[in-house]
Amino acid sequence: MIFENGRLAVRVLEERDLKLMTKWLSDNAVLEYYEGRDNPFDEKKAEQVFLEVNDEETKCIVEYMNKPIGYIQFYKVDEKTRMKYGYSDENIYGIDQFIGETDYWGQGIGTLLVKSMTAFLLHNKGAQKVIMDPQTRNERAIRCYEKCGFKKVTKLHAHELHEGIYQDCWLMEYP
Structure with missing residues (x-):
């Protein structure tokens, strides 16, 4: 177990989870913002x-x-990416996430997840900043991240190829 926070738990993905990942990543509602409906x-x-x-x-x-x-998923941001975004030698982590069970959308679970993972990275990994790069059109996710204390830092123009179109994204950081 990576961490638990009340009714929320995060654990390492295992082979037994592949059927769930396949289910979630073949759902058009999930794919609209993560990976793409054409993928x-x-x-x-x-x-x-x-x-x-x-x-x-x-x-x-x-x-x-x-x-x-x-x-x-979480990862330590490499030097090349830190330099690209204007960061120095700081200990920076990135996160990417989605709720695959759409019945759980709109219940505050995403906010709990992002807050909990951010706290885990700050306290257990020594992160000085946590960053993510949602598509600018993903307003629901951006509102969630802002509720968690993330701030928009830079608009990343044509940053992510999604459904055949390069999408703008926000570089968001905490704190």
């Missing part, structure tokens, strides 16, 4: 993406009341 996952693709050994990312399942409902 649905099957189990083989989920295995390649999520079980690939990558020491830089910790890939996790989010559980709420002991039910897997989403995904979050």
